[in-house]
């Protein structure tokens with residue numbers, strides 16, 4: 001690079017006990033560039049960003065910002081040097097308002113520093129939010145927002161800090177396509193004013209759309225930096241996974257035996273209304289629809305997490321008691337929820353123990369958990385989901401985001417459910433591991449289990465499903481058979497208007 005690099009990594013190495021997360025990482029990023037950081041789960045992307053933003057310290061090596069060697073004691077000094085980071089796992093305080101969260105650690109003061117200037121904070125927060133999603137009120141407690149909106153708040157926070165380097169660690173993992181469009185527009189504005197963006201995502205289409213160059217990492221090492229305008233997606237993926245990925249065809253194991261029968265089901269707490277369908281043994285049923293259409297809410301209703309107002313659910317022709325989750329669990333219904341954080345992870349306990357949590361009873365004899373049984377099952381299942389590194393005694397907290405997700409999938413396999421409800425099963429999972437999870441879902445179907453998959457990624461719904469229910473405004477808008485599946489058909493039914501392709505994010509959020 002001719003001019004001074006905005007950011008230059010020079011031989012960064014980071015070791016954790018038993019793991020070398022980064023080895024001799026060197027590359028440069030230019031001012032105003034949108035630079036992708038690519039690699040499989042556990043490749044070291046988040047670790048590099050954490051070092052850059054003062055959250056962690058490198059073991060050796062240096063990095064330079066605008067030609068000057070940088071050394072940050074803590075995130076605050078990185079922020080003062082103009083580096084903002086949007087973390088993979090949002091670090092917000094649920095009970096504080098949007099504005100308070102945005103000014104966390106550097107609140108605006110008045111009366112000589114005696115009082116927090118709430119008004120001014122809210123005014124500036126609103127200004128930053130107006131650029132992305134004006135429907136978010138700065139005075140709302142963070143806990144009342146949806147995941148997507150909380151992510152928007154984080155991005156607005158970086159805008160507010162007027163950072164010159166903004167690192168985004170999987171910022172769109174829970175955004176809708178139209179929210180991604182507004183983010184892409186914001187990133188464009190940012191870079192036009194000279195801001196450098198580092199973008200981490202497993203969504204290759206997005207990466208190719210908004211990034212100019214990308215650095216590919218594998219096992220903590222840089223494989224290479226490529227110009228994304230000049231390489232094919234398949235080649236970049238091959239660099240990431242170290243082999244060619246085969247595109248596999250859909251396989252169906254659906255039988256005619258009805259496993260689950262839902263009739264006129266309505267929710268007491270959400271917009272889900274009058275839903276009727278059947279799920280067969282060995283079938284993979286996809287659920288598509290816009291964010292807020294009621295997909296997650298439908299799964300919660302089936303799992304007994306949300307109470308029903310009316311209707312019936314029958315499993316193997318026996319009616320479920322709809323009073324709570326117990327009867328659903330006893331009938332073999334398992335829910336893999338959308339948000340793994342709420343999932344009751346015990347961060348410092350081994351991944352094997354975390355995996356076994358909900359099914360401990362199965363492992364317990366005379367009240368004692370049989371550790372060897374836990375280990376054996378954990379080993380087997382964590383191998384099936386390809387946990388990496390394969391160290392089942394390691395605390396779950398130390399695994400990369402995608403690998404924690406794999407452990408939670410294994411958890412539901414351990415519980416031995418016959419009916420598995422997956423809500424966004426591959427969120428945050430890399431392309432290689434994604435196809436492993438598709439395989440796993442197919443394998444479960446071939447074993448005679450019945451599966452419902454909610455996914456916002458249309459190619460994923462199409463790849464996996466024998467049949468798809470499209471949900472709109474809490475109701476089933478269409479049922480599409482395998483041969484009718486296409487992205488276009490799914491979008492059309494989800495939006496509910498054959499002529500419409502544009503839909504504002506506001507509409508999606510209205511939660512009907």
Ligand SMILES: Nc1ncnc2c1ncn2[C@@H]1O[C@H](COP(=O)(O)OP(=O)(O)OP(=O)(O)O)[C@@H](O)[C@H]1O
Nearest residue numbers: 016021041042043044045046047398399400401402
């Ligand atoms: N605090 C820690 N202690 C020990 N090991 C860690 C710690 N943080 C990360 N690691 C390890 O460092 C490696 C890189 O992890 P990192 O989170 O950077 O991956 P990633 O590329 O961001 O993956 P993902 O796509 O899943 O988010 C992994 O093997 C992970 O287990």
Ligand SMILES: [Mg+2]
Nearest residue numbers: 046088400401
């Ligand atoms: Mg990560």
